[in-house]
Amino acid sequence: MEILSPLPQYIVSGLTNGAIYALIALGFGIIYNATTIINFAQGEMVMLGALSAISIYQLRPSLPLAFLGGVAAVTLVGLAFERLALRPVRDPNPLSLIIITVGGAVFIKGIAMLLWGKDPYSLPPFTGHVPIALGPATVLPQNLWVLGVGAVVVLILEAFFRLTLVGKAMRACAYNPRAACLVGISTGRMVQLSFGLSAALGAAGGILIAPLTLGVYDMGTMLGLKGFSAAILGGLGSSLGGVLGGLLLGVAESLASGLISSGYRDAVAFFLLLLALFIRPQGLLGGKG
Amino acid sequence: MRLRRFLNRWLLFVAVVILIPLAVESEYYLTLLNFIGIHTILVVGLNLLMGYAGQISLGHAAFFGLGAYTSGILTGTYGINPWLALMAGLLISGSAAFLIGVPALKLRGYYLAMATLGFGVIVYIVFNELQTWTGGPSGLAGIPALALAGFSFNTPLKLYLLIWPAVIFILALSASLVDSRTGRALRALHDSEAAAESLGVNTQRLKLLIFVWSALYASLAGSLYAHTMNFIAPSSFDIMFSIKLVTMVVVGGMASIWGSLLGAGVLTVLPELLVFFHDFEVVIFGGILMTVMIFLPRGLIRGLLDLKEFRRYQKEGGGLSG
Amino acid sequence: MAVNDVSFGVTPGQIKAVIGPNGAGKTTLFNLITGFLAPQRGRILYEDVEIQGEPPHQVASRGIARTFQLVQLFEHMSVLENVMVGRHRLSRAGLLAGALRLPWTRREEADIRQRAWEVLELVGLASRAHQPAAVLPLGLKRLLEVARALASEPRLLLLDEPASGLHRVETERLGELILALRDRGLTLLLVEHDMSLTMEVADEIAVLNYGRLIAEGPPRAIQRHPEVIAAYLGTDWQR
Numbered sequence: 002m003e004i005l006s007p008l009p010q011y012i013v014s015g016l017t018n019g020a021i022y023a024l025i026a027l028g029f030g031i032i033y034n035a036t037t038i039i040n041f042a043q044g045e046m047v048m049l050g051a052l053s054a055i056s057i058y059q060l061r062p063s064l065p066l067a068f069l070g071g072v073a074a075v076t077l078v079g080l081a082f083e084r085l086a087l088r089p090v091r092d093p094n095p096l097s098l099i100i101i102t103v104g105g106a107v108f109i110k111g112i113a114m115l116l117w118g119k120d121p122y123s124l125p126p127f128t129g130h131v132p133i134a135l136g137p138a139t140v141l142p143q144n145l146w147v148l149g150v151g152a153v154v155v156l157i158l159e160a161f162f163r164l165t166l167v168g169k170a171m172r173a174c175a176y177n178p179r180a181a182c183l184v185g186i187s188t189g190r191m192v193q194l195s196f197g198l199s200a201a202l203g204a205a206g207g208i209l210i211a212p213l214t215l216g217v218y219d220m221g222t223m224l225g226l227k228g229f230s231a232a233i234l235g236g237l238g239s240s241l242g243g244v245l246g247g248l249l250l251g252v253a254e255s256l257a258s259g260l261i262s263s264g265y266r267d268a269v270a271f272f273l274l275l276l277a278l279f280i281r282p283q284g285l286l287g288g289k290g
Numbered sequence: 291m292r293l294r295r296f297l298n299r300w301l302l303f304v305a306v307v308i309l310i311p312l313a314v315e316s317e318y319y320l321t322l323l324n325f326i327g328i329h330t331i332l333v334v335g336l337n338l339l340m341g342y343a344g345q346i347s348l349g350h351a352a353f354f355g356l357g358a359y360t361s362g363i364l365t366g367t368y369g370i371n372p373w374l375a376l377m378a379g380l381l382i383s384g385s386a387a388f389l390i391g392v393p394a395l396k397l398r399g400y401y402l403a404m405a406t407l408g409f410g411v412i413v414y415i416v417f418n419e420l421q422t423w424t425g426g427p428s429g430l431a432g433i434p435a436l437a438l439a440g441f442s443f444n445t446p447l448k449l450y451l452l453i454w455p456a457v458i459f460i461l462a463l464s465a466s467l468v469d470s471r472t473g474r475a476l477r478a479l480h481d482s483e484a485a486a487e488s489l490g491v492n493t494q495r496l497k498l499l500i501f502v503w504s505a506l507y508a509s510l511a512g513s514l515y516a517h518t519m520n521f522i523a524p525s526s527f528d529i530m531f532s533i534k535l536v537t538m539v540v541v542g543g544m545a546s547i548w549g550s551l552l553g554a555g556v557l558t559v560l561p562e563l564l565v566f567f568h569d570f571e572v573v574i575f576g577g578i579l580m581t582v583m584i585f586l587p588r589g590l591i592r593g594l595l596d597l598k599e600f601r602r603y604q605k606e607g608g609g610l611s612g
Numbered sequence: 613m614a615v616n617d618v619s620f621g622v623t624p625g626q627i628k629a630v631i632g633p634n635g636a637g638k639t640t641l642f643n644l645i646t647g648f649l650a651p652q653r654g655r656i657l658y659e660d661v662e663i664q665g666e667p668p669h670q671v672a673s674r675g676i677a678r679t680f681q682l683v684q685l686f687e688h689m690s691v692l693e694n695v696m697v698g699r700h701r702l703s704r705a706g707l708l709a710g711a712l713r714l715p716w717t718r719r720e721e722a723d724i725r726q727r728a729w730e731v732l733e734l735v736g737l738a739s740r741a742h743q744p745a746a747v748l749p750l751g752l753k754r755l756l757e758v759a760r761a762l763a764s765e766p767r768l769l770l771l772d773e774p775a776s777g778l779h780r781v782e783t784e785r786l787g788e789l790i791l792a793l794r795d796r797g798l799t800l801l802l803v804e805h806d807m808s809l810t811m812e813v814a815d816e817i818a819v820l821n822y823g824r825l826i827a828e829g830p831p832r833a834i835q836r837h838p839e840v841i842a843a844y845l846g847t848d849w850q851r
Contacts, residue, residue: 039400086580092587095400096346100536103348104579107533111573222529226411233404264419271408278405279393463711470710471703471721478686478697485684485757487668488646488677489764490701494667499707 009138011255017144017213019251020151021047024206025228026235026243027158028199034238035171035195038098042082042106043203044225048113050075050204051216055122064127072204078109079200083193106225113218121215124208147209154205155244162240171195223267230274236287245285299548300462307454311447320446322562324518327453328511329554333538334464334547335507340536341545341589342468342476343500345395346403349410350535353383353505355417355527357512359430362522363423366433373436376513380506387505391498402501410532417524429523436517449518456514457551460507465547476500480545530572537579543589552591616823622768622801627794629802629810632820633843638803639681641820642772645801646678647671658768673701677766679757681773681803687746691737694745694756695728698763728763735759735789751782758789768799775806787813811835819843 025043032040054071058064086105090097126143133140162168174191206224207216214220227250235246250270258266277284314320332354339345360379364370370378386409394405417424424430435444436452443452467473478486479493487493516522534557542553561571586593618641622628630638643649645656647668656664663671677698686694703724705717732738735755740748745756754774761769771790775783783806790813794800804810810817810831817834819827827837834840 039404086584090584090587094587096340096344097583097587099346099400099403100540101580101583103533103536104576104583106576107530108573108576108580111570111576114572115569226407229404230408262419265415268412268415271411274408275390275405275412278397278401278408282397282401466713467707467711470707470713470717471700471705471724472707472710474689474693474697475700477689477693481686481688482684484648484668485680485686485760486697487648488672488680489698489760490669490672491697492667492669503707 006137007259008256009136011259012252013135013138013140013144015252015255016248017140017147017251018254019231019248020147021206021210021224021247022228022231022250023244023247024151024154024202024209025224026232026247027155027240028202029229029232030238030240030243031171031195031199031202033232035174035192038095039102039229040196040199041099041102041225041229042109043199044221044223044228045106045109045113046075046079046200046203046221047207047224047228048216048218048221049078049109050207051124051211051220052113052117052122052207052218053204054208055124055211055216056117058124064125067124068205068208071208072201075204075207076197076201079196079203080193082109082200083196087192087196088189106221110218110221113221117218119218121217122211123215124211126212141213143209143212147213150205150209154202155240158202158240167194227267227270230270230277233282233284234273234277236284239284239286242284242286249285304458307458311450317446320450322559324446324449324453326555326558327450327457328515328518329535329538329558330457330551331460331511331514332508332535333542333550333554334460335504335511336535337539337542337544337546337550338464338467338476339500339504340539341543342473342480343497344480345497345501346400346536347406347501347504347532348403348536349406349408349413349529349532350504350508351527351529351531352406352410352413353387353508354512354515354531355413355522355524356383356386357509358516358522358527359417359424359512360509361513362430362433362516365517366430367423372434372513372517376510379509379513383505383509383512384502387502388498391501395494395497395501402497406532407529410529414524414528417527424524427524429521431521433516433520433522435520436514443517453514453518456510460510461547461551468547472496472499477545533579534575537575539589540579540582541590543592546589546592549589549591553589618820618823618825620818620825620828622799623816624767624799625794625797626815627790627800627802627813629804629814629817630820631804631807631810631817637820637823639772640823642678642770642803645671646676646770669701672764675765675767676770677761677764677768678770679754679761679772679774681776683750683753683757685745685753685756685760687744689745690742691745691748691756692725692728692732692741695731695760695763696724698731698760699724699727701764731759731763734762750777751779754778754786755789762793766798768801769793771800771802771804773803773805775804775809783809 025047028043028046029039032038032043050071053074054067057070058067082105086101087098090101126141127146128142130141130143133142133145162172171191171194174188228247231246231250232243233246234250235244236242250273253273254266254269257269310323311320332350336347336350339347357379360382361372361375364375364378365372390405390409391402394402418427435442437443443449468477475486475491475496478489478491479496483493538553538557539550540553541556542551543549560574564571564574582590582593588596618637630641632638640649644651644664647663647666647670650665654664655662658674658676663674686697689697703720705720709717729738729741732741735758737752737756737759740752745753748756758771758774775786778786787809790800790802802810802814814831816829817831818825819834819837819840821843826843827834827840829837
C-alpha cells in the first residue's frame with residue numbers, strides 16, 4: 002500500500018497546521034459570541050503577531066520576550082481596532098460591520114507592508130530544528146510546540162469561560178445582552194475584552210508558526226480565511242467546535258494535498274466551508290443557528 | 291416636472307459620453323475611460339445586490355473572471371464567435387450564482403457573504419490550476435477582439451464605442467429596474483423584509499434573482515474586459531479585486547445608480563494618480579472602506595448629500611416629524 | 613410556550629378582537645397565522661385550507677394582510693410607493709419585463725398607481741402622496757400601514773395594536789375606519805390594548821392569558837366574565 006505509507010506524516014503535519022487554524026477559529030468564535038459579528042481582520046492579527054515578535058527578536062534575541070511582546074503588542078492593536086473602527090459606528094447592522102472588518106483587514110495588511118516590506122522574515126524555532134521521530138512520522142520540535150501551546154491555550158480558555166466570573170460574564174452577554182446589562186455587566190467591556198483576547202490568540206498562533214512558515218506581510222489573509230472556514234465547520238461559537246474544525250481542516254488539507262494534488266491545497270478549506278454552509282450551517286458542534 | 295429633470299440628466303450624460311471621444315485623442319485616457327466603463331457595469335450589479343437587496347458578495351471577482359475566461363477560452367482557443375462566447379459566459383456565471391445562491395439565501399444573515407467568499411477563492415485557485423485551459427498564473431493570451439459586421443473593436447477608440455453604449459444601456463436598464471414593480475419590491479425588502487413578505491413579496495426568491503442578475507452584469511463586464519485586454523490572468527480576479535469592487539460601491543453610495551458610476555470612476559482613476567504611491571494603494575483602499583462605512587454607512591456620496599439635506603432641515607427649523 | 617392550546621375561529625364579515633395582558637401571546641398568534649412562525653402542533657385553517665407553516669408571502673397571497681405592532685413602513689419610499697407595494701400580489705411584472713418596460717407592464721404600472729391613489733384617497737392620505745414615509749407622524753404612519761395592507765385587497769385583515777401611540781381623536785377615527793372596512797366586506801382580526809376602542813368596534817372578543825384562551829364571546833359577556841376581570845380588566849369595566 003505504497004500510497005498510504007506517507008499517511009501518518011500527512012496526518013501529523015495536518016494536525017500542526019490544524020492547531021493554528023483552531024487558534025484562529027477560537028478567535029473568531031470569541032468575538033462572534035460577544036458581538037455576533039465576524040471579524041475578518043482576525044487573520045491579520047496572526048500576521049502582526051509573527052512580524053512583531055520577529056522585530057522584537059531582532060532588537061533583543063530573547064524568544065520569551067519576543068513571544069510576550071508580540072502578543073502584548075497585537076492585543077493592543079485588537080483593542081484599538083475595536084475602539085476606533087467599531088465603537089464609533091453610526092449604524093451597526095451586520096452588513097456594515099462585515100465591510101468595516103474587511104476594510105480593517107486590508108488596511109492593517111497595507112500598514113504591515115509599509116512597515117515590513119514584502120520580504121519574509123524568520124524566527125528561530127523555540128527549541129532547535131532536529132526532527133523527532135514519532136513512529137512512522139517525523140515531526141519538528143516546533144510542531145510539538147504548536148500543538149502543545151495550542152492545547153494549553155484551549156484548556157485555559159475553557160477554564161476562563163467556565164470558571165471565572167469574567168468569563169461567565171462574557172458568556173452571559175452572548176446569550177442575552179439585555180439581561181446581562183441589567184445585572185450590571187458592562188457589555189462594552191465584554192466586547193473590548195473579546196477583541197483583546199482574540200487578538201492575543203491570533204498573535205500567539207502567528208508567533209508559533211513563524212519559525213515554520215516565515216513571517217510575511219500577506220500571511221494573514223489566507224490563514225484568516227481558513228481559520229474562519231474552520232470556525233464555521235466546527236460550529237461558530239463553540240470552542241470545542243473551533244478546535245475540531247481546525248484540526249479536521251488541517252488534516253483534510255494535508256491529505257488532499259498529498260494524495261490528490263498540491264495545487265488545490267488552499268481550495269480544500271473553502272470547499273469544506275461551502276459544504277458546511279450548504280449542508281449543516283451550524284457546523285459540526287454548533288447549536289444555535 | 292420630475293420627468294424633465296430625469297431626462298435632462300440622462301441627455302447630459304449621453305451627450306458627454308458622445309463628446310468625449312471627439313475631444314480626447316490620447317489612447318491612455320481612452321483606455322482609462324474604457325476601464326471605468328467596465329468597472330461601472332460591475333459596480334452597478336453589485337450595488338443592486340448590496341444597496342437594495344442588502345446582501346453582500348465578497349467574491350464578485352469570480353463572476354467577472356468566469357465571464358472573462360469563458361470568452362477568452364472559447365474565442366482564443368476554440369475560435370468560437372465572440373458574441374456566442376459572451377452568451378456562454380452569461381450562462382455559466384448565472385448558473386454558478388444560482389447554485390450558490392439557492393442554499394446560501396435560505397439562511398438568514400450574512401451567509402451569502404461567506405459563501406461568496408469561499409466561492410471566490412475556489413474560482414481563483416481553479417483559474418490558477420487548470421493550466422491547460424486557462425494558461426495558469428501566466429495567463430491566457432491571444433484573445434481576439436470583438437467584431438460586428440466586419441468592424442473590429444481593436445483600438446481604444448473603437449472599444450470605447452463598444453463599451454460605453456453598453457454602459458449606458460446597463461445604467462438605463464438598472465434605473466428602469468429600480469423604478470419598476472420588482473425594483474419597488476427590492477427597495478421594500480431593504481427597508482423592511484417582514485413587511486415586504488407580508489405583502490406577498492417572496493423575499494428569498496427576490497434576493498436570489500438579484501444575486502444572479504448581478505452575476506450576469508459581472509460576466510458581461512468580464513467578457514468585455516477579455517476582449518479589451520486580449521490577455522487575462524488570474525491575478526486580476528483575486529479577493530483583493532472583490533474587495534475593491536465593494537469599496538467602489540461604498541464610495542459611490544449604496545442604492546444609487548449614478549453613485550455606481552462615480553464610485554467606479556473615482557476608484558479606477560485613483561490608482562493611476564497614485565502610481566508613485568503604489569505601495570499605499572492597499573492601505574488607502576482599506577482606509578477608505580473603513581472610514582466611509584463607519585461614518586457614512588450609506589456611502590460617501592449619498593452620505594454627504596444626506597448631511598447637506600439634514601443641515602438644510604435643521605436650518606429651516608423643521609424636525610423629521612410633522 | 614408562547615401560545616398553548618388556543619382554538620378559536622373568525623366568522624367572515626365580523627370584527628374579532630383578541631385581548632390579554634402583555635406577553636399573553638397575542639402577537640405570537642398573529643405571527644403564527646401570517647406565517648412568520650410555524651406552530652409545533654396544531655392547525656390553522658383559512659377557508660378550509662390548512663395554512664400553518666406556509667411562508668408569509670404565501671399566506672399573503674391568499675388574501676390575508678396585516679399591520680405590525682411596531683410600524684414597519686418602507687421609510688425610504690414615498691407614501692404612494694408604500695401603498696403601491698401593497699399591490700404586489702395582484703400584479704405580475706417580472707424583473708426583465710419590468711426593467712425593459714414592455715407595453716403590458718406599463719399598463720400594469722399605471723393600474724397599480726391608480727389603485728394606490730384610490731386607497732390613499734379612501735384613508736385620507738392623498739395629500740401626502742409624495743412625501744417620504746419617514747416624515748409622517750405616528751398616527752399617519754399607522755394609517756399608511758393600514759392603507760398599504762388594504763391595497764392588497766385582502767379578505768382578512770389583521771391589525772396588531774393599531775391604536776398604540778394614538779391620541780383620542782386619532783383612535784376614534786381609527787374606530788370609524790375599522791367599522792367602515794367591515795361594512796365593505798372585510799373580516800378583521802384585531803389585537804388591542806385600548807379597551808374603549810375594542811368594546812366599541814368588536815363583534816366578538818377572545819381573551820388570552822399566559823398563552824391560553826380563557827374566554828370568548830360578545831363584548832358584554834366578556835366584560836362580565838369573572839376570569840377575565842380577575843386577570844385583566846379589573847372591576848372598573850362592570851357597567
